[in-house]
Amino acid sequence: MEVFVVKTAGFCFGVKRAINMAYDAAKETSNEIYTLGPIIHNPQVVSKLEESKIYAKKNIDDIKNGTVIIRSHGVELKEMKEAKNKNLNIIDATCPFVKKAQEHAEELSRDGYFVVVVGEKEHPEVKSIVSYVDKNAVVLESAIDVKKLSRVKKLGIVAQTTQSIENLQAIVSECLKKAGELKVFNTICNATFVRQTESTGLASKVDCMIVVGGKNSANTNRLAEVCKKIQPNTYHIETKAELKSEWFEGVKKVGITAGASTPNWIIDEVVKAIKNINC
């Protein structure tokens, strides 16, 4: 069985940066330090960070003092303000691309646009972007959602960084009927776009596709979704423990990809485990 791994699988620039910032912060102090929510959407990495006394806390209320790391996918403006009011030592590990999306949303709102955020309503990144909009903003998950919008004069659009370009295109297209003026910041992260393109490219050439990454990771879920469209024999796992030998029966070529929050060591373990499966 031949095994192929997508070149861009695994940690992206923003995730690498956030993890490094967390470890660097841990080196500076012997006290516990905290991240506001999991620093990245990978349970295995979050557990590993606890060995260095870096703990994820759900709410800003759970952090009384010391150092707080702002996770890679950002926090809401009010949480940021609260952290400042509490005089916490803030280390902002928000991915620079998410920061850009927050800034563009703020700018559109200031310039009088009705703001649409293309993304998943409940995702922390989307909530953080929305929080930067002064007035009402609406989150749209798919083109069908555009129907419920009223006509406005000026409509501004930003996207969750891990959205697929196809979904952004479909929503922008429908929004053209809803406003005389449309301003779109394509805030989809290029790494996400390239990873999706390379992964679907590989998916079309293999008999089975394995997508590795947190089940709570938006970009990994979307990666599994786009690969499954090309290769129905696609499975999304967090670790090698979930692999099932029956997936590989009669399979000659396996493709492996991984989300932006999946560390190399987990990918390596999966590759090794698949190579040991006898088919």
Next chain:
Amino acid sequence: MEVFVVKTAGFCFGVKRAINMAYDAAKETSNEIYTLGPIIHNPQVVSKLEESKIYAKKNIDDIKNGTVIIRSHGVELKEMKEAKNKNLNIIDATCPFVKKAQEHAEELSRDGYFVVVVGEKEHPEVKSIVSYVDKNAVVLESAIDVKKLSRVKKLGIVAQTTQSIENLQAIVSECLKKAGELKVFNTICNATFVRQTESTGLASKVDCMIVVGGKNSANTNRLAEVCKKIQPNTYHIETKAELKSEWFEGVKKVGITAGASTPNWIIDEVVKAIKNINC
């Protein structure tokens, strides 16, 4: 044979306004007056205007003095300047929606956007819009043309007022891959949009569709095009003289629509002629 006429067939606001301005101007003087190019794209109306001593001239060089009427679909900025330099009495009958498209193109250019005009390269309206762009502008006729664009930071889009929303959507969609920031002014005239929607709606309910209007009229050509997609038995004529009885053999329901530059008297003549055909 039942005959149905689309409610929005015929003269639009901008055309009515231009024609009225021309006749009003003729009342003020006993001299010849001129339009720069045909005032609207309907040869029969242009001939009728000659009875009131209103003549279409191809170039500004052909007009030495007196009154010049700027046609409904606008002229290039350099022609407008030349008319001013010649101290001609300028009556600007540019359709206010075309004027908006010119102004938005100028604004986008001033704000540092690379300007795309969605429309027909050789159409005078498109040429007039392009002339308001300070730097280079590119005219795109269909989504395939987007491929040849280089990536830019800021891309601004305006549309010829008679474009179909579907073509604008397709081009905007592809342009999303070409720039981080996209600003679109949907300058498609609402009357065009409503007329297209009502006409295709009627086309789906009849056995034969007649589209009346100038063969040089962009909006009439497009109207015929969208109707033909729904009802292959669609014919584009300028006047009743072109009607052929064989089109109506076995036909129970006929639909009639007309472009924005088609006067009511021509539509009425066509309706009457069809009613007189025995099938």
